[in-house]
Amino acid sequence: MSDVLPTLPGLSATGDNADTQPLPVETRDEFDVEISGTVGKPFVDNPKMASRNCNVYYGDKQAIFDVNLDIGKNEIIAMIGPSGCGKSTYLRVLNRMNDTIPGCRVSGEHTLDGEDIYSPDQDPVLLRARVGMVFQKPNPFPKSIYDNVAYGPRLHGLARSRTELDEIVEKSLMRAGLFKEVKDDLQKPGTGLSGGQQQRLCIARAIAVDPEVILMDEPTSALDPIATATIEELMDELKSRYTIAIVTHSMQQAARVSQRTAYFHLGKLVEVNPTDQVFTNPEHKLTENYITGRFG
């Protein structure tokens, strides 16, 4: 194994790491590193969403330990980490999707625009309209493309007339970069599209309710590189209007799309830093081990 940190594609080779002395890491230590709090900069000014002392339990088993994290306005934050470290679990805390899992308990304070999202008078239905979600596997409803996108607006009564609904559907498909491909087939089933198109349809469906935050749980893991590229471009465009939190197993993807990166390990948030710093000069040894491919 090389002692020099490999430069990841998509990052400038002349980064800070050129003159940083890479730490020789002993294999035996890799898993023994103490995780005491989060290193880096988990907090931002004026965050869109924030978590303090977040703990999540599945029955007796704790899946998330004391996570403190801010998500800034109109930023894309990437969440990376080995399988089973709790990325999905944390993401689902943010729109209370964990409520639907029997035995799942969430503690700590979680806010959206400073409002407590777990307070008793917060309606989870309203929260999920404001914090949308895109899942790992494309999951269009077995209905027409039009009905897929129109489902959310209909549910929340966002359109007062058929023409208004048509507009919302068209605009959402346009923003998701799918409109050109499907504009003549709006009444065809959404499940008949290709995998990449289906995922963009799911993104269109999520943005049709005009959420403020979009949570994406490995949105491209089922897609080929070209479809992935389309969706990454799309995220870049969506950034101007929405705040996006994306879970990914592809470090290249995290590097390409995100401004900040959060590294999770065994249910703990280890490091949060600007993306280029995480991939060139990680602060924590575990982060370094992960991005150099020593585990994960």
Next chain:
Amino acid sequence: MSTISSKQKIEASLKKRYARERRFRLYGVVSISISSLFLMVLLFTIISKGLPAFQQTWINLDVTLSPALLGVDANADPEALFSAKYAKVIKASLKEMFPGVKGRKQKRALKNLVSNSAAWDLRDKVLENPKLIGTTQSFWFLAKDDIDVFMKGGIDRNLPESDRRIKDYQLEWIDKLIAEGRLEKRFNTTLFTAGDSREPEQAGMLGAIMGSFFTMLVTLLLSFPIGVAAAAYLEEFAPQNNRWVDFIEININNLAAVPSIVFGLLGLAVFINFFGVPRSTPLVGGLVLTLMTLPTIIIASRAAIKSVPPSIKEAAIGLGASRVQTLFHHTLPLAMPGILTGTIIGMAQALGETAPLLMIGMVAFVADVPGSIVDPATVMPVQVYLWSDSPERAFTERTSAAIMILLGFLVIMNSAAIWLRKKFERRW
């Protein structure tokens, strides 16, 4: 060395494996052949026995509607016309046709060439047109069941007279009638338009069909919504690992295995004796069959709901749908083909059920066609049971015909299930 020997070992075992596979396939083919053979035998016997029942013998008579015999004339009021002596007129016309009849036995036999419904037919015709009185008209009347059975070859005329239900003198009359073209076999509409009767030639399935229809209606209207709601609650809303929920689940599964006659006893004790639901009615029959059908529908619906991909539910919840909205917008429509299949299987079972209905009085002889769910009624399988129990020869073929009609309805129901499933599946 070792690799060669293991290759040989595998080769040796391969032969055995293929042989086993071939044998297994053979078992399958054999068992399918045996079961289809049984089915063919069953269908063949039923159809060959039942087909003659779809035909019926009619007798043509020249009836002189003499006012003297009838006791009324053409200007009489309808009430008098209604109670005029039509049977006498028919008897007279038979006597005229076969003059030499002597003795009480032969006279009775002569009268019994035609069904006793002939007088009522004649009455209806006269009521329709009173001007017929005083004229001689040619009418077709239903033949008595013995004549009908003879005409369909059910009685062998070569047997010694003492072994036949049709005596020599009757044979003479029949031969004469045939020679004059006064005997005719027609399609048996009575089977579909009449209720039950003690006289085979007048007995029909309509009463049982309507009884089954009303009973099934009650069963469907109760068991479908209750079953689907129970399944949806247990699958989607009930707290998991809760002792009460587990207890209910176990009971539902056990109920599916309870002998159906127990439901009949329960219905008798609870619905009739305690709640006072009128006995022998499709209402109480439907209630009892609902109890019997519910476990089937609940179990099938739960399986169907469980097989809806969770990702679809997550997508809906993630967009801000409530759990009830998710259920009604996505889970139930997607589960509907499975739910409908289960429902129709349950309904088909209920349609063929006899034992519990015997307990609640639906085995009574009911001649009137029921017009609502609270009229006394019987159902098709019970009709089969009643007819198979009747001594008259003519009921034997009608029993088979009734089975054919019942099977026909089952086929229609199963086709409906397939059609509904296709229809729901095609939507997406």
